[in-house]
Amino acid sequence: MGTSPEIIAETCLVALTTISYILPRRTDLVPIFEESLALNIDRILCPGGEIGQILMKARMSLLLGYYADMLFLKYEEAFVKVMDFLLESLSLNGPQKVVALQSADTLNTIISDKDLIPRLKPHLPRLIRVLNECNLKI
Numbered sequence: 449m450g451t452s453p454e455i456i457a458e459t460c461l462v463a464l465t466t467i468s469y470i471l472p473r474r475t476d477l478v479p480i481f482e483e484s485l486a487l488n489i490d491r492i493l494c495p496g497g498e499i500g501q502i503l504m505k506a507r508m509s510l511l512l513g514y515y516a517d518m519l520f521l522k523y524e525e526a527f528v529k530v531m532d533f534l535l536e537s538l539s540l541n542g543p544q545k546v547v548a549l550q551s552a553d554t555l556n557t558i559i560s561d562k563d564l565i566p567r568l569k570p571h572l573p574r575l576i577r578v579l580n581e582c583n584l585k586i
Contacts, residue, residue, distance in 0.1 A: 454500025457492065461507035468514035478518065486523035493533045497544060505547045509534065513554040517563050531571050534558075535578045552582075 464471065471477060485492070492508050494501065512530060520527035537551035558564050568575070
């Protein structure tokens with residue numbers, strides 16, 4: 449029985465989220481983890497409505513909530529792509545609503561983290577605009 453690559457990746461993201469309290473202490477693994485995510489960010493966040501892709505995006509959004517303060521410090525382009533993904537996900541609906549809800553929770557976590565505020569500064573105008581647009585739809 450073959451398992452799709454999306455389901456395997458989604459399962460790995462869940463496992464990494466589960467060990468979020470251990471991984472940061474492993475300074476030997478953090479650079480590998482960060483680089484692996486940064487180099488594969490386009491594949492992880494690829495657009496699509498297939499169930500495997502939806503699950504992977506929801507799991508990635510969950511993972512970002514746990515690791516946002518330590519990820520992509522050396523990979524600014526990946527950080528920008530992640531922020532774009534989270535902001536764009538807020539407007540998803542239908543089967544992808546789960547990604548929108550998880551992204552909203554993750555953005556709340558990121559915005560509330562004092563250590564991340566300097567990294568968010570370039571994204572604030574867009575962040576405020578998108579959140580305001582979402583608020584108007586409620």
